[in-house]
Amino acid sequence: MQLGVLTWMVFFPVLGMAAILLLPSRAHGPIRWTAAAATVLPLALSAWLLAHFDPHAAGFQFVQRNTWIPAYRIEYFVGVDGVSITMVVLTALLSFLCIFASFGIEKGVKGYFALFLLLETGMMGTFVALDLFLFYVFWELMLLPMYFLIGIWGGPRREYAAIKFFLYTLLGSVLLLVALLYLYFTPSPHSFDMTQLGALVRDKIPLEVQVVLWIALFVGFAIKIPAFPFHTWLPDAHVEAPTAISVILAGVLLKMGTYGILRINYGILPTATLAPLWGGHSVAFWLLAALGTLNIVYGAVCAMAQSDLKKLVAYSSISHMGYVMLGMAAFTPQGINGAVLQMFNHGTITAMLFLLVGVVYDRAHHRDIDGFGGLASIVPLYTGVTGFAFFAAMGLPGLSAFISEVLVLLGAWQVYPALTVVAASAVVLTAGYMLWTLQRMYLGQPNPKYAGLAEINGRELFTLAPLAAIVLVLGIYPTLILNLQSPALVRLADQVRAAAPPPQVAAR
Amino acid sequence: MDEPTSAAYVALIPLLPLAGAALLGLFGAPLQKRLGKGAVGWLACATVGAAFLLSVAAFLQLVRMAPEERGLGLLADLFPWIHVGTLRVDVAFMVDPLSAVMILVVTGIGGLIHVYATGYMHDDPAFWRFFAYLNLFTFAMLTLVLGDSLLLLFVGWEGVGFCSWALISFWHKEPANARAGNKAFIVNRIGDFGFILGIFLLFWALDAHGHGTLLFRELRAHAPVLAADRLWGVAVPTLVTLFLFVGATGKSAQIPLYVWLPDAMAGPTPVSALIHAATMVTAGVYMIGRLGFLFTMAPATLWLVACIGAATALLAATIAVAQNDIKKVLAYSTVSQLGYMFLAMGVGAYGAGVFHLVTHAFFKACLFLGSGSVIHAMGGEQDMRKMGGLWRKLPATGRTFLIATLAITGCPFLAGFFSKDAILWEAYSSPGGHVGLWAVGTLVAGLTAFYMFRQVFMVFFGECRADHETQHHIHESPAVMTIPLWVLAAGSILAGYLGVPHSLGGPLGIPQLFERWLEPVTGPRFLAEAAGAGGGDAGVELALMAVSVAVAAGGVVVAWLLYVRRRPDPATFSAALGGVPYRLVLNKWYVDEIYQAVFVEGTLRLAALAAWWDRWVIDGLVNGAAAVVRGVSAAAGLFDRWVVDGAVNVLADGTYFVGRRVRRIQTGAVNTYLYVIVLGVLGGVALWWSRAGAG
């Protein structure tokens, strides 16, 4: 069988994992560098992918398709399109950087990097899988390494956090599985083919059932996003997870929820997406737009009250993921492009934020916002980078999040103006908690307790600089990514809109 | 549609300061260490200076162009920025008459302030950082005025906000400075919130007609189609302009979002001069001028703009009367003057508003830099009650300060006189105007004269009230600081002659250059009307002018009586009516306190509540009916455990609990086991019966 580029990207980390397992457990250096090497290839291939990706081609590219279980028509079917390409790149990038962010790990080094590489395979696989069964396998595959990575290498309450994460996400997957099976059995012959299933099941499932399936899938994905009210695992998981894992969790894992909705809910059940749900509004309105708006505002308000820096960032993630939900609910080119761009941007920015939290935590061993003060005078370079990341998270123009947030809000306005007004108010709230945090931690009189705090070091800068560069470049020249994703996304949005149930109830 | 003239060099105007900012931001520290502060200062000033020269070049190119071409302006289209769906925005800079004026002000006055700052900030170790920010600000401000689309304008709009934050909290060790910076940014964000909603609405309203765009030149062409549109029962142009105006109130410190500006004086004085007087705060005025065609379609908004402008002017002027901090007075004065500008915009006199913007930039920058010079001389003292008698000790500062004060007071034939009277006249005579607006404006002119001269008298005349040590050190600032003062003072005198009103200049053959220059942008409507009506009303105009000059003079006299002659004693006024009006004014009408209590505290309370809610209720609910299970467990005598553990883990524990109950079936006694068999069989039979209806 011919191994495609995507297969290499997905499974090369596993090879690295195997190599690590063969190394003696005390050989920390070789283990770390092997892990780094194992993530380099996917990164390099993702660059190659970017260069060779044709945004205007309809359908999937770099497809590899082999039969796996012929009896059940299960296939090893992978490919990328405009929806997933950025996510693949993001995964490769963050995995690579996080390996370096993990060099400080001293406990169970071998296990840590082995699991980390397994996690990368799971993430990468989820984004490229085009067979529902394969998708589900990868989806669940991420769960175990994550559980251990949080549970073993996490903070004081790591067990609680790990188990909470585990159970929540597993609960989500359960619903996912039921819906997937239902979809699988509907057409004859049965099919797991994500690219065909939409057409195959469209006329075979009554609309009400489609809506139920849609909601089941949605709940499964919403837990991952995490959408209100399924979000409470996130702050705990983040607070306890080691830095690199927080980065992966927020940077990549959360995206899987929204990616799943785009790929599966929209792709396979477009009719249900705009079917009326309640009060004359559609499913997408209630579950994506309204809930997304709630996420934005609620996450921001909750963030404001946090005293733990990491928790604050975690809540800000909840808030920022709300933009994605709102944007993708609008089905305007701007909205859906903004949503997917926001996925990417949030991935980079939040990764920076968590890395920065990790930097200070490594030195001070706590993250209490009020326990610092005046860091700007002690560690100006670190403060500068933090300020950059904070303002990026605030959506300062010129930085990438601005583009995506504006696109989301602009896209949403046409369809849901009132919600957009509410959502846009978060620009104030976000500025509020971010600046307040900056003020309390970094500005003011330096806290003598931390007068000797070490400045950010080269390795840490190495993990941050590429992200900062991306944030800046995409703020100025977002076309780089918009061009890649836009045709596929617009097609998807049009497809959903075209499939909307014809009668009385419009999308609004 | 005709295309604007392509002129790539225009892009250098903002990009040069950006390059300076980038260089200084990334390499400023080593640069300063290796080559000294001089190199840093030179680099910073050079970029702005070069930008100024390019601005002049662009201006001259515009001058040479035919008026209709001029309206389209010069365009440097760099690269596509956001092209999604019908939204197509490029990174493109455009110079038209309005932005030409603005860039001249920004780079010209900004350049002078840069020069001044090399002296003012000379002892600061973070010298490089200051200039990096200053250059970045210049870039952002230039982007704001040069951007060819509303979205790019917004980039500059937020960008200047960021720089403002960075510069206000520049001396970040002082918590108050950091708080002031945050206040500025957050209050601005409230405005921005409205602003971007305005952008969205405008875009989609046009898109509905097939003209979705945010480019100014296309907006101008297509805006008329919106005339009949309505959203939420409001005419779309009105709603759009209202949203945009919210943004303007934030950026330009109008009611109700003016509160950040006085606090922003926490920044270094050049910053106050550049950002919080001459340039950034006028962005709102610029924006309204830029979108004048749209505001014209929304008379309701214009009326609101005028009223807010007048009210702000009055409110700020009353507060300024009682302030003792030298910069606070100027800050409130700025707010007040900005109110004037909005008053002008509100009555449709875009030209007059922008004209006042320009003249105000000169004299207010001069005043701020002068106050900086004073503070510099006094060793950082800002309280005017500890000054006095500095006229002789600081000759250059004193003289330039007086000139600028006269200009702002509206002393005839100085810059402020022309611009302020243009506004007052428009407020009175414009179709959108009202005699009430004029009256308020005139009253404010009097108040302005009073508090400005109060300041002059308190700072420069009378006995020096500083302690001996300070007095000993008082000295005039170096030339690098005084030269910009003199230049600005000259501007405060001369700038007015760009826009001599028809009633005065017409007979003398002096043309109203300014409004004619802006005509391609703001449209000829008011000029034509004013000119048409002006023929008969020239007398009225002159009469009104005389009234306002008289009122201003009255203000000066009162200030002289109170603060030089000291009879009557100002304290008698302070104590009047039980001191209530004085305390109200002194404490800025308690607006800050009210905002703090209502909005800031409210938000924080809400945040705490939400966090509590999230922790205990959502988590609890999601984890499964907290209360119910807690109740059950209480019955089981496990209350302590539940209370201690909280409801966090309720589902797990609840399941666990049920699990333990289930385990009890496994009694260990075999009879029970056998019972279960029998019950199981009977249960099965019963089930069958119930299903088969015993058949």
Added chain:
Amino acid sequence: MGGLDLTHFVVLAAILFALGLFCVVTRRNALGILMGIELILNSANVNYVAFARYAQTGYDGQIFAIFVIMLAAAEAAIGLAIVLGIYRSFETIDVEATDRLRG
């Protein structure tokens, strides 16, 4: 068989079955329970033989019954051995006492 029809035997078997059941659920003595089991087995045997007799199916009913008896014997042997073992360690064969394994 005169007026004696199949149901007579079926009812007799049911009586034995019910009593056996009663015995096993109420007895606390392990031997008592084993006796109850014997009742149940016997009731089944009565059924087999009766059904086979009335249905004329040859010897299979009887053969089944023989196997039941055989297995009952084997079970009794093992069961009684276990009971004796329990008695040795617990000093009683009351099944309520043998409840170390529970929950």
Added chain:
Amino acid sequence: MGNAESLAYFLPELALIGALLAVLVVDLALTARKRPAGEWPGTVALLGAAAALVWTIGLPGLGVRGLLGQAGGTWLFGRMLVLDGFSVFFKLLLGLALLAVVWMSLGSREVRGRPNEGEYFLLLLASGLAMFLMAAAGNLLMAYLSLEFVSLTSYVLTGFLPHDRRAGEAALKYLIYGGVASGAMIYGMSWLFGLTGTMDYVGIARAVAALDPASRGALFVALVLVLVGFGYKVAAVPFHMWAPDVYTGAPIPVTAFLAVGSKAAGFAMLLRFFHFGVTAAGPQAVLAAVPFLPLVAVASCATMTLGNLAALSQQNMKRLLAYSSIAHAGYALLAFAVFADAGVEAVLFYLAVYYLMNLGAFWVVMLMANATGREDVEAYRGLAWRAGGAFPAVALAVFLFSLAGLPPLAGFVGKFYVFAAGIQERLYWLVVAGLLNSVVALYYYARVVKAMFLDEPAAGDPPLSFGLGELSPVGVLSASTLLLGIRFGWLLDRVAVAGRLFAG
């Protein structure tokens, strides 16, 4: 096929009988000389089990034909046993289980060195033989005989540890429970016989299809009582009560054998009785008349739920796994309740997967019991971080996560097909119940994993050391669990063949 010809297809069972006798002889010979039995009985038993397996699979290279290649199906011994893909599949599974358990016993501290060691292996082989018969029984008499045979040997094996009060108690409870359950079963069988006039499954099927509607009630009672017996064997709620106690009291290899072999044999019998027996001639008619499937569905739900809930707070690993195996019976019952080919295949697949992971888990538990003498979860604290403990910890984690049904482990695929079968036949509520159960189940599996990985070992824990012979089977099982989670097509193919029961 007559008695004589059938012998050629009875070689695996004959091998077991031969080995059983050989163990007896060897043991007697050794004990007669007052010498400890040593490895001999176990080795002979191992060889016997291997031989049975070989004769089931066949060794083409050596000219041993085996049963695998047999196409279609046929009756053996005058309609007593059925030879078809289904029975061969189960013989294979049971043979492997027997082999593994004998191997396991060879390394068990509880078994080795006991004075009755020889008898132990004999009984183990006898039990294996009985299970082989269960898998093939095609007649009520054979069904009862083999089931009771399994029970009798199991009682003794459970009570094998003398002077262990737990063992005696477990054996007594097992005996009483088994006696009542099988009594109820034969009572039900007698009615079935009375209603159909035959003991042959095929004859029963025909007669049932032509049943007088008035007799439906009686048929229902008969089926329910038969289900008591089968349910007892597979430990389905409400006939599961014996299982936790017996699993806890028995030596670990026996527990494993009961959990894996006995359960599989019970399912073999259950499936054959219902699919091939009662409903073979027109299932729809029977199901419409006698709706026992809802009962099975309810029992399945109850079995999963109760097993998982009760397992949540268990501290003893054996007991935890006992409840877990009850829950797993519930999943398999779910597939049975589907009552279609897909369901049968899912059951077979699930049992094969279950064999791997459950046996593996018990194996690790035994190794730990050998090494530490403890069976409680506390003993596993920080296992992964103790010297020599990493491998067993990882292997146990693999087994437990597979039991929990997480991909890419075999348990996931097993559950997947079970639930898929459920969805296909529109048993949505049951599938949802099953899925929710797997979440609950994860909690207690994760608890053990947590203890092994996330907790720190106690300070005084001595290092562990296991031999290669002990670890290699665990390694093989865990590797197979993982591999089967990724490449399971071949097993699906086999299951698809085996799932088509011989209908002669």
Added chain:
Amino acid sequence: MSVTTVAFYVIAVITAGSALGVALGNNIVYSAFALMGTLLGVAATFVLLGSDFLGVIQLLVYVGGILVLTLFAVMLTHRIADVHVSNRAVGRPLGAVLAGAVFVYLVRVALRAHWVVRAPAAPGPTIYGVGDAFLTQYLLPFEVASVVLLAALIGAVVVSRKEVRA
């Protein structure tokens, strides 16, 4: 009412009555003897049903073997001097209700059902037929039974043998 009918009722009363004794007896020894009555009754029923060989087996194996074994066990597990050898029972009302429900239901269903009934043949000796069946059709079970008995034998030995340290 024919002789067989009368005989049946007599036998049935003895059988059921003894069974009641087994179920209700307060002394385990009495229960054991009552069980003998039931077993004998069942043997008689077999004979009545024309299965004379089976009746003999019942007598030999059950009464002669199992019952004696049971009595031995009773004796071994209780001090013989005890007059009241306990056969405690609890939860009788519930047990009675359940058993009664089962009985009522069984009878109700059984009476409604159509059992397979063909014209009865004259009863005759069955030893030959049974033996023949064992060696032809039921050869396998017969042989398996021998293994079962072997295993049971050994099992019983294993369980009851006292621990002997080898």
